[in-house]
Amino acid sequence: MDWTIVSFLTADALQNGTIYALLGLALVLVFAVTRVILVPLGEFLVFAPLTYVWFLPSEVSGLNLQGQIPGTAWLAAAMLTWWAVLDRTNLRRVGLLLLGALGVLGLAWWGAQGVPMWLGWLLAILVVLPIGPASYRLFFEPAKNASVLTYLIIAVGLHFAFMGLGLVFFGPEQFRLPPILSGQTTLGLVPVNNQAFLVYGFALLAMVGLYLFFTRSIFGKALRACAVNRYGARLLGISPSQAGYVSFAIATLIACVSGMLLAPLISPAYFQGFLLGLKGFVAGILGGLVSYPLAVVGALLVGAMESWASFQASAYKDAIVFALLLPILLWRSLQSQEIGEED
Structure with a gap:
């Protein structure tokens, strides 16, 4: 292995x-506030760019989709309407949710009529974004005070449901999306796609933004209070339910923007979200699902292991990455104290 190969593997x-790291940050955020391991996060990542395909001009996408509303818009509107039915005693919230459902369909219809590419980019994120907090209200909040295992089972079921819906909405093929920044920049011996710099920039912005949000804003401090002690936060007038909505919304936003920036580099398809989300989960586990800096370090370790494995043993690269979980889980099991089943 010479220096050229090392440079390419490092860039990869x-x-x-x-x-x-972006997915790991979102997973840690949601788990800290709600104790939910958000397995479907990878689906949110691919839903946004796949929705964007419906808003692209036919000469760019190569498909004649003008005037067709993407399935994700109908899904978001249906989930918001279901949320309104569950909260029917709160008339103000019902009105806002129904207005939001109509707004999602209106934005999707507007984008499907043909809009500038930058506007379609934003509309795709806005269409997918409500699915995150609606998922918390419809599937996780009814199971209040459930165990982490119960939440995990719900999350896995939700992942398979979303992945199946993705196949129905978008079909099995991959889509090639136009980049925001075209061309390449050579750094040393490695040509780096200019689109990748936007991914790096957003990752840095997300890390700094989350730090400032949790340390400087009153809403961030409220989420931290729910993460530390939900019952104590409730005594101080902080709603754990509202904190759950906010955490799911932030995580979904991070996933959607990440997917939109990453899409020109990977040609997204409905099935790609699972592996991306699972490797983000490995990064979060390496950080103990509690530490944002450790999650970032774990993500870089996962990326390095995957890059090395793809060169040395490409057939086993995913197995090698997931094997990183074994020593961490073993160490955590040895550190934990055995308690009775009732406790």
């Missing part, structure tokens, strides 16, 4: 690790 590890 940095790009992959950055994506896993």
